[in-house]
Amino acid sequence: MTDQCTVASRRGFTLTNMVFVIMILGVFSLLAGEVINAVFKSMRQSAQQQDRRIVLDRMILSLRADVWGARAMSARRAGELRLEMADGATVLWQADQEQGVQRNPGASAREGRQTYSAGLKVEFEPRPGGVLVRIEDAQLKQSEEIVLASQVMLAGGSR
Secondary structure: OHHHHHHHHHHOOOHHHHHHHHHHHHHHHHHHHHHHHHHHHHHHHHHHHHHHHHHHHHHHHHHHHHHHOEEEEEOOOOOEEEEEEOOOOEEEEEEEOOOEEEEEEOOOOOOOOEEEOOOOEEEEEEEOOEEEEEEEEOOOOEEEEEEEEOHHHHOOOOO
16 A cells, blocks of 8 residues: 555655746746847837838938039038029928928929928038038937939039
């Protein structure tokens, strides 16, 4: 009869075995939670960066079209660019880090005012034949410079 009791008591798990298994499962679940958190944070940041890049690309496309047809350009400060178009219209570009970049066409323009909100620092510097655009992203700690050319100015129009 004692042989049956010892065999039966050896078949089960002890309390320390169960506690050890539960501790290992707890550690794995904590690590998995941290990994999942990091993945969701990365996905959220990636989507925000992509949205900012799309806004920036649309702004540069519109600015490139304006500069291409400008016969003269001037800047009173780094965040402001005044373009005199070949047809006599004036387009004013103003950059403010909080409010974004605004395109204000003159009274004779067909389009209305446009705002590009990307949270970037944008500066304009007129150059012979075009304009240099400096873009700084404080969140990503990146900056880039884009040179845009004016067809009219390159062809010998006024500066």
